[in-house]
Amino acid sequence: MERKNFLRTFALVAATGPMIIDGCKKDSATKSTTSTTGTTTSTTTSASSGCVVTPTETEGPYPYVGGEATNPLNRVDVTDGQTGVPLSITFLVVNTNDNCNVVSDARVDIWHCNKDGYYSGYANQPGLLGSKSYVGETWLRGYELSDSNGAAKFTTIYPGWYGGRATHIHIEVYVNSVMKKTSQVTFLETISDVVHVSTLYAAHGVNPVRNASDSVFGDSATDLANEIMTLVGSVSAGYAGTYTIGLAL
């Protein structure tokens, strides 16, 4: 609501702007060129009364909802109001063709279901709570650029599960805007099972689909071993997860 009020206020100011400018317009106004830090030159008009008409500049990119310069989905905390056992993830992006050196500025996208097994953005999802539509919502989705240490960090909640799939988080990785990896990561079931019987997840209980029998993870034991996020922590304290994303660049 605060943003909307701000926008309404801004709209009012914008609407009254031209009247103020007209009121200050004087025949004796002089026009002077001021230096700018950019490549463009702005003009400032001085009036005899001493007041100055604010220089006009381009509006710039269409502002995002909170006035951010970048897409709001470019965020560390993707929780967005969803409840669950806290999970802090650090993805480490490395190049397997370069002595496993870290890769910075890789875009890491993640998305996963909430504690009840639903995704944001989808309509008519069957599940624990019946058919649910979360079109227009973006919780548990986001992306980060890996830092100079190759790390992309997210704050989220431990995923729940939905029928037919092992517990998982989706990842996509882009380097220089080129898709380099689409994958999914999972967890040790000894931990998932504990989380899934904890208070917030208990209505759904333990995921009956085991990693080894999952349609995605179950096709290769070797792959599965390389798709498990390492976790430390507890239900009460939350978990910290680390996973190394190896790219053959």
Place this chain on the structure above:
Amino acid sequence: MYKAKIKLVYKQVIDASSETSFEKAIIHASYQEFLLKSQAYNAEGKFKTFSRMKANDGRANSLHYKLSFSVLHFIEQLDNKIPVIKDNLGNKLSFDTAAFELIESHIEDSSLHKVAINYQTETLTLIDFMGDYLLLTSADAKSNEPSETFVVKMQPGLSIMNYQEINQFAINNLQLETP
């Protein structure tokens, strides 16, 4: 008197010729996202257009949904008011949900990027037709109170997406039951 419960849908088509800052933002953000996300269905870059990607791999239809996340924040700023269509008094119509649609795109030519936003209203009560005009109210048909009405002209891009006829006998019964 009451004819039906309906939902209206208005399709705002946005392409390179669109001029408002809202439309430009939608085009820019969704095209950048298209360049990224379409790679999942076009790993070798063989296909230039969204149509070709869909023909080759039906999963490319996921791009409607995947690209929507890049524009939701702009749509949120509309404050649930459809930006184009208005009623006969010039008031913007309210929408309940807005669905993003990728109509066409080209990985090497942003001018061919074309999308739509389908704004769907909440359930409205259609009171009557008057030629091209719909007499509508947001109020529930079974209410005994005088209801505020508004008039909307049918026009290109506007359609009725949901229609449920109201049985007058049932309404009378409901009104009789009202204490």
